[in-house]
Amino acid sequence: MVRTRQITPYLFVLPLVALLALIFGYPLVKVVDFSFKRIRGFDGAYVGFDNYNAVFADPIFGEAIKHNLILLVGVIPLVLISLVIAIALYERMRGWRIYRTLVFLPYIIAIPIVGVVLKNMFQFNGPVNETLRAIGLEGAALDWLGDKDIAIYTVLGMIVWRESAFGIILFLSRLLSLNEELIEAAHLDGANWWERTRYIILPQLKGVIEFYLVIGLITLIAAVFAYVYIVPGKGGPANGTMVLELYIYNWGFEKRLPGIASAISVILFMVTIVFMVILFRMRRGAAAEALQ
Amino acid sequence: MTKKTRFSPMSRRSFLKGMGAVGAGLGAGLGSTLPAFAKSARLQDTANLSLWWWADDLTFGGWIEDTIAAYEAANPGVNIESLQQDVCCVISQFTTAAAAGEPPDIAFLFNGLYHMENVWLGYLDPVNNYIPLEIIEQSNATALSRYQGNYYRVGWYPVPLVWEYNKDVWDQAGLDADNPPATWDEWMAALETLKTAGFTPFGGGLSDGFWGEWYLGNALTQALDSPGEAVELFIGDRDFREPKYWEFWTKLEEMARGGYLNDDMLSVDLFTAINKVVTGELAATQNVGAVIPSHIAQIGDRVGLMTMPVYGQGALAGVPITDSQGWGIPTATENKEIAADFITFMQTPERLNRFWEMNHYFPANRTWDSSVIDDPVIQLMWDKWVAGNITVYIPNLMPGLFWTDAMFVSAQEIVAGNMTGEQAGEQNAQVAQQWRDLNPDLIENYRIYAQSLAEAENATLEATEEA
Numbered sequence: 058m059v060r061t062r063q064i065t066p067y068l069f070v071l072p073l074v075a076l077l078a079l080i081f082g083y084p085l086v087k088v089v090d091f092s093f094k095r096i097r098g099f100d101g102a103y104v105g106f107d108n109y110n111a112v113f114a115d116p117i118f119g120e121a122i123k124h125n126l127i128l129l130v131g132v133i134p135l136v137l138i139s140l141v142i143a144i145a146l147y148e149r150m151r152g153w154r155i156y157r158t159l160v161f162l163p164y165i166i167a168i169p170i171v172g173v174v175l176k177n178m179f180q181f182n183g184p185v186n187e188t189l190r191a192i193g194l195e196g197a198a199l200d201w202l203g204d205k206d207i208a209i210y211t212v213l214g215m216i217v218w219r220e221s222a223f224g225i226i227l228f229l230s231r232l233l234s235l236n237e238e239l240i241e242a243a244h245l246d247g248a249n250w251w252e253r254t255r256y257i258i259l260p261q262l263k264g265v266i267e268f269y270l271v272i273g274l275i276t277l278i279a280a281v282f283a284y285v286y287i288v289p290g291k292g293g294p295a296n297g298t299m300v301l302e303l304y305i306y307n308w309g310f311e312k313r314l315p316g317i318a319s320a321i322s323v324i325l326f327m328v329t330i331v332f333m334v335i336l337f338r339m340r341r342g343a344a345a346e347a348l349q
Numbered sequence: 350m351t352k353k354t355r356f357s358p359m360s361r362r363s364f365l366k367g368m369g370a371v372g373a374g375l376g377a378g379l380g381s382t383l384p385a386f387a388k389s390a391r392l393q394d395t396a397n398l399s400l401w402w403w404a405d406d407l408t409f410g411g412w413i414e415d416t417i418a419a420y421e422a423a424n425p426g427v428n429i430e431s432l433q434q435d436v437c438c439v440i441s442q443f444t445t446a447a448a449a450g451e452p453p454d455i456a457f458l459f460n461g462l463y464h465m466e467n468v469w470l471g472y473l474d475p476v477n478n479y480i481p482l483e484i485i486e487q488s489n490a491t492a493l494s495r496y497q498g499n500y501y502r503v504g505w506y507p508v509p510l511v512w513e514y515n516k517d518v519w520d521q522a523g524l525d526a527d528n529p530p531a532t533w534d535e536w537m538a539a540l541e542t543l544k545t546a547g548f549t550p551f552g553g554g555l556s557d558g559f560w561g562e563w564y565l566g567n568a569l570t571q572a573l574d575s576p577g578e579a580v581e582l583f584i585g586d587r588d589f590r591e592p593k594y595w596e597f598w599t600k601l602e603e604m605a606r607g608g609y610l611n612d613d614m615l616s617v618d619l620f621t622a623i624n625k626v627v628t629g630e631l632a633a634t635q636n637v638g639a640v641i642p643s644h645i646a647q648i649g650d651r652v653g654l655m656t657m658p659v660y661g662q663g664a665l666a667g668v669p670i671t672d673s674q675g676w677g678i679p680t681a682t683e684n685k686e687i688a689a690d691f692i693t694f695m696q697t698p699e700r701l702n703r704f705w706e707m708n709h710y711f712p713a714n715r716t717w718d719s720s721v722i723d724d725p726v727i728q729l730m731w732d733k734w735v736a737g738n739i740t741v742y743i744p745n746l747m748p749g750l751f752w753t754d755a756m757f758v759s760a761q762e763i764v765a766g767n768m769t770g771e772q773a774g775e776q777n778a779q780v781a782q783q784w785r786d787l788n789p790d791l792i793e794n795y796r797i798y799a800q801s802l803a804e805a806e807n808a809t810l811e812a813t814e815e816a
Contacts, residue, residue: 095790098448098470102790111787117754176556181613202556203615205765290556291753294615294761310441312750313466314787 085326091319101316108320118321120296121304124209125278128300131213132273136266138217139224144254146225147232157229164222172287175215176202179288205297208289212298216284220276224269231265232258271336278329282306301325395426396684398454398691401443403434404674405508405639412707419703420694427687429455440464443679447472452679454688458502460672461493461745468501469794474680475499479689484696489713491673491741492576492805496798502675503692504713506704509638509734510566510670510742513623514653518632522546526653531667533600533660540609548632551604552611554622560614561760562752563635566744568597570670571661575806578663579743580799583751583781584792593662595774600660601763602770614764638671638730642709645726652726656733669734672742673713711735746798748784755780 092108094101112118142160146153163171178184179201186198201211235258243253259266282302285292292299292307301321309318402413410433417429432453434442440463446452447467458464458473467473477485477500488504495501516526522543530536543550553560572593573579581587582594589595604610611622611631623640625631627647636644644652659667676695678688694700701717704710709724711717711731719736722728747756755777762768768776785792 095787097790098444098472115783176618180616183616200613200616203613203765205761205767289616290618291558291757293556293558293757294765295758295767307753310438311753312748313441313444314750317787 088319088322088326091316092323094316096315096319104316108314108317109324111317112320112324117296117299117304121299121301124298124300127209128213128216128277128281129274131217132270132277135217135221135273135277136224136270139221139269140228140262140266142221143225143228143232144258146229147258148250157226160225161222163219164226168219168283169287171215171219172283176288176290179211202289203294205294208294208297212281212284212288215288216277216281220273224273227265227269228262231262235261267340274332279325396428396687398427398429398682398684398687400429400431400455400457400691401434401439401453402431402457403436403439404457404506405637406643406708406710407433409506409639409704409708409710412704415703415707416695416700419700420691423694424687424690429691440467443467444470444472447679447681450681452681454679454682454684455691456677456679457505458675458677459745460491460502460675460742462748463745464494464501464677465496465794465798466791468496469791472680473501474678474685475501476503476676476678476689476692479678479685480693484693487714487716488675488696489673489715489735490675491671492802493741493745494675495801495805497801502677503696504673504675505695506674506710507638507713507735508672508674508742509730510563510672511636511638511641511654511730511734512567512633512657513626513636513641513644514633514655515626515629515631515648516651516653517648518543518548518629519653522548522632529653529655530658533658536658537603537607540604540607543632544607544609549611549630550609551633552609552614552622552631553634554617554619555614555761555764556616557618558752558757558760559619560622560635561756562744562747563637564601564760565597565747565756566670566742567635567657568600568661569594570663570668570740570743571657571659571666572597572663573743574664575803576665576741576743576746577799577802577806579746580795580802583746583748583784584795584799585781585785586796589774589778589781592771592774595770595777596661597770598759598763598773599770601760605764605766610764615761638734639710641726641730645724650725654726654729654733665740668740669737670742671734671739672745675713741802746802748788750784750787751777751780754783 093103093105095104095107146157146160150156180186181198181200181203185201189195189198199207202208239257240253243257248256279302281300285298285300285303286306289298292303305318305321305325308321309315400413400417402410404410410431413431417431421427421429434457439457439459443452443456443458444467447470452472456473458467464473480503482500485500485503489507490500490502490504512529514526514529519526519539523546524539524542530539540550553563555561569579578587582589587594611625614622620640622631623634623636624644626634626636627644633653641652641654656667656669676692678685678692682688696714698716698718701712701714702721704712705717705721709727711719711722711727713735715736719728719731722731744752744756759768759773759776763770763773
């Protein structure tokens with residue numbers, strides 16, 4: 058047997074680690090570096106914690122966090138709706154193959170296109186409100202995008218509608234790979250639909266639900282820029298749909314202070330790390346419990 | 350992005366030799382009566398250049414391609430590649446590329462601070478280093494392109510800020526469409542008449558913010574005696590809390606509270622809304638000149654144009670406002686002389702006429718022969734907003750932070766009925782203070798810029814008085 062020195066395996070992975078360090082590590086270091094400077098062009102004067110202080114003193118930062126938290130709550134309907142529709146399709150309701158294609162359509166259309174279409178539909182005098190008025194529901198014809206107290210929920214609804222398509226297909230794929238004998242056996246034992254779902258299907262979907270939950274959380278924290286930029290318009294009205302992503306963009310490109318944009322990015326990065334640590338600990342605990 | 354030259358790059362010496370030869374030829378053969386821009390120098394050397402552009406009307410891109418083709422034909426060996434940019438990124442892309450030392454050779458630049466902050470970073474060269482002052486001034490780049498005696502842009506096409514109305518709608522409401530209101534009281538009375546007749550009197554789309562920017566440009570100007578006063582508001586020498594500086598917001602508030610604005614204003618974007626003036630869904634709106642030809646194409650001379658009715662006491666109240674898009678030469682480009690020659694070529698009479706032929710819109714150059722204008726509405730725009738006594742577009746002096754956090758928010762909150770004009774003034778003052786706190790290093794540059802603007806304004810006044 059050939060004995061390898063302890064360092065040898067590390068030498069094999071070194072090129073890839075170096076590449077990753079360059080691709081991810083260098084920008085990360087630069088972002089942290091920028092967050093302590095007043096950047097003009099590519100560099101700037103050191104300003105200590107001024108950028109961080111400016112962020113915490115800015116009321117729009119609080120607004121952005123509040124809106125991100127509202128959107129985060131959307132992960133619950135996102136998962137539930139995906140799950141219910143996937144199970145309904147799995148039960149092979151009439152026309153399920155057509156429905157499967159239809160529900161996935163929004164996901165393959167680019168967000169800006171979906172955004173433009175939805176923006177037109179939900180304008181105050183757009184097709185949605187015109188329909189409501191036509192059927193006598195004048196009171197339900199709200200200013201979905203123009204009222205700052207409502208707009209964030211309109212955006213949330215749009216995100217859930219589009220993003221649930223991915224969840225449906227994900228869950229359906231897993232469901233189609235289930236051992237049908239188990240479900241057949243439950244049928245024969247007299248289990249009803251709810252009992253089959255609760256005791257047979259859901260336990261087997263646990264892994265993929267966890268995965269989709271994480272994907273959903275990441276989407277709602279860090280991938281909603283296009284929605285709030287296009288649909289209500291630049292996080293409006295009056296910052297009513299401002300989220301952290303757009304807030305960072307504004308500081309970097311509109312307000313031309315990349316140092317502050319970097320400080321917010323560092324804060325968001327730290328918060329995400331905390332989330333990930335909590336999540337991994339929970340999963341490790343659950344795995345240990347399962348082994349006992 | 351500066352392209353590597355395919356052949357040997359032209360040296361300054363060979364350029365000067367070429368220019369010298371052309372100059373000698375001109376002097377000996379043609380005398381001094383030939384206009385300075387009669388024919389740009391035929392360049393002997395070869396180079397690849399890049400040109401980044403954007404336009405309010407993207408069909409203007411056809412003229413750019415046409416001009417490049419004409420220039421390349423006249424200068425074999427010179428190759429210019431154009432790249433259309435997105436409006437969101439015109440400035441940020443340029444700043445990033447310039448910081449990386451890879452800017453385009455010829456850059457489209459918005460006016461005012463949008464390019465001036467790049468001047469302060471050292472990313473733009475004075476165009477008067479390469480192009481005769483006479484051509485720059487004729488090009489109408491406006492005073493906002495000047496800093497400490499240097500010009501940093503050459504004008505391309507003007508952007509008049511107009512209030513547009515549908516004459517058919519006004520006729521139906523019983524208003525005199527040929528004599529639009531000149532004062533605020535007359536305006537409010539006209540709005541009431543239109544509303545009573547069942548029309549949506551005025552409005553636009555505020556979801557993307559630009560209508561608010563235009564409103565601020567039209568309305569705040571009326572409180573000012575010079576454009577430099579606007580800069581002083583941002584650097585703290587003046588205060589948005591003074592009633593004269595928030596009165597303009599109360600005018601928007603008056604229109605909102607009177608029910609004269611379209612009810613979907615907060616949920617639609619600028620162009621979706623302002624195009625409704627053509628169909629009569631809106632009786633009047635704010636607009637910019639470059640869009641007017643497309644409206645004329647639909648309703649002809651039923652397009653009515655006016656300046657914002659006067660409410661303010663400033664010297665600029667009632668003066669037509671015109672912005673100008675333009676071109677600059679980045680410091681890092683290796684092809685400054687050829688870039689300058691190309692920009693000069695853009696100002697030749699043949700190219701200016703071609704701009705009109707292709708777009709049915711006029712260039713910014715004041716020496717352009719406007720006798721070819723065959724449309725009364727466009728003629729009115731030319732006479733009043735280009736050739737006449739005009740002032741600059743002050744939102745070009747507005748820091749980005751003020752745009753996003755003050756103008757955008759105040760306009761939307763006022764239209765929604767959540768904020769008064771006075772509260773908007775307070776909010777604007779707070780945001781201006783926040784901008785000063787975060788940009789102490791820029792204050793001095795802004796102050797010098799304000800002085801440059803005052804000097805330019807004085808020079809214009811003197812010239813007007815002399816005329």
